[in-house]
Amino acid sequence: MSTNVKKPLIKNPSHILIHALLIAGSIFMIFPFVWMIMTSFKSEDEILKTGKTIVLLPDQMRPSFLNGEEDKKRIAEHQRQKELYAASLASPASATAGGKKVQKPFEVFDNYKEAWAAQPFYRYFLNTFLTAITITTGSLIFASLAAYAFAFFKFPFKDQLFLLMLGTMMLPQQALLIPDYIILSKLHWVNTYMALIVPWLASAYSVFFLRQFFMQLPKDLFEAAMLDGCTRLQFYFKICLPLSKPPMVTLGIFSFLGTWNSFVWPLIVTNDTSLRVIQVGLSYFASEAGTRWGPLMAASTFTIVPLVVMYFLAQRQFVESQAMSGMKE
């Protein structure tokens, strides 16, 4: 294809209307995130300012020509506080201005610092990351093994077992919450990593998904390999796994996202702070922080950002995997 042909941005006049509608929708979709990030950089004074105007940018990031009267006053006050604080650091004698201790003035990342210090978030991140990685890899291995057996082997009760597995997909999560909790407590697994990880290592959905993929691989390939003395495990490792990278990547992304965002299950099966995952930690922080919106928005931001970054990194893989699976047809 020649690359020097310049494509016009708008090819058809009716596309202007389409773009207008889509952009309006996009603003609605993305604005809560913009608002969240902007608020996370604002001081309490800025956030709790009641008034008619909507101020998007935080004081410390806004170009000065955008400032209204009120904003100028607040910024001047903030500047005065800063100078007072600097002076109090320079001479401890003036540290108490008019009997009151000089407060440290707000700085851009203060909300992040406060949120990060309020809960052991590093621990929550570690727990979540460990759980998500273990579940993603474990469930992919287990599911691909089972899918391999369903796709290639012949054994008694194959169809019945497959149906039983599909049946488990139709049950609502919440109906299983209580008996699962009881079983875990019988196993003495409540409040352990086992409770967070083990029940999620089996995914009927993944088995179903991978089995559909393996069924598309030519059966002759399997039989020829067996005749040549290839063992079944060898075939699985050398042929099946390398060929199934696209569906594995797709499943892996969804499994990781699902674990990272899971809330109800870890909320119920763990109550130790050291075992808390990020979503549970965030909900605890939310109930503690009440209406401290700045730190709350900061905490929401840093729990969302790793996921969004991962999504953008994986998206290339994701798109490639879709392109690859399309090429086979």
Place this chain on the structure above:
Amino acid sequence: MLKKKKIDWGAYCYLVPVFGILLCFHVLPIFYSLAISFYRWDLIGEAEWVGLDNFARLFDDPMFYKSLVNTFYYAIVSVPLSIACSMSIALLLNNPISGIGIYRTIYFLPVITSLNAVSIVWNFIYHPDYGLLNKLLALVNLPPQLWLQDPFWAMPCIILMSVWKGLGYNVVIFLAGLQNIPKHLYEAARIDGANWLQQFRHITFPLLSPTTFFVFVMSTIGSFQVFSQIYMMTPRGGPLKSTMVIVYYLYQKAFEKFEFGYALAIAFVLFIMIFSMTLFNKLYVEKKVHYS
């Protein structure tokens, strides 16, 4: 002729991990919970046999009825709204315009974020004094509302946020469905002079119906299990219990009041409701679906 293949007994080894866990945490619990729902049990003390008492109590429980009504309210408003919005967006995105990738990413963004984090953000947006929504209303001189603290507005607020959160997922599914519609049908229709609306009514909508049906069934199931946003945005079931939904009620009974038997009776009613609704959809609604 091929010889009858010998049985692969080794196959079971490959199935053991998955089936071991499924049996332990998905199959066994079903029978277990059916048994527990006949007992009164707080997990620590002695379980007391009460027969069908837990189920009988449900029918005299006004809060159970309230939670049923609220759940139906949520489902009846959020499912069609979400389908209408996501289908329209998918139709817009199905044009040969530039920047599709960017739009798709933007609409998908809420899907990948966690319900908890975005619930906190929306809590702030809905805040009566400092929230964005009331400030926007003030711009057009409308009176401020209490939103999540108002029994009338609490549920619509939850619905709006939930639709926003789940929209992108349905958009992607609808886009895939739209791409499966053969292009030559539109060409033929255009030659016959069909306008945009006629093309939608006679080609797009009927041929998209399998996808619509799938999205409808899945969203309905999901809407009956709504929980996290209720838990995060309207603690204790909201003002005047206006957002008390079934799963929240079940959660409260089991993990706050420790009435496990009763909670399981609720879970079973929920399961039967979801199951019969899915069956109804399969038997009656699917008749309107056009499979090529």
